Amino acid sequence: MNQSTEKPYEEVNVPAAENPAAGWSAEWDAEGKLWRLAGKCPRCAHDCVKEVFDQVVVLALQGAPEDDPDVGTHVVQCSCSVAHPERPDEVANGCGAFWGIQLKHPAGSRP
Secondary structure, eight states: OOOOOSOOOOOEEOOGGGOTTTTOEEEEETTTTEEEEEEEOTTTOOEEEEEEESOEEOOGGGOOOTTOTTEEEEEEEOOOOSOOTTOOTTOOSOOSEEEEEEEEOOTTOOO
């Protein structure tokens, strides 16, 4: 019998106190005009990539001011390509974990 050692799929909110953005990077793609966030899922530890359009990224580690009206939290979901057991057929990838990363809109971009 072939049993997976991967964590089973489960929708889990990773608390901010666990610093889920630790170790994540943000790279600007000028051609695509987007930020590419990359790092390890804090639940399954697999590689994840998230593309974010029209925002400047402020990773939680950089300590964005809490009173900055242009800073908001963007929800990131695990996007790993590993086949986690019990993942529903309609879910293409990931282990089910999701967490927040702080994002800052560029000056003048908010309505």
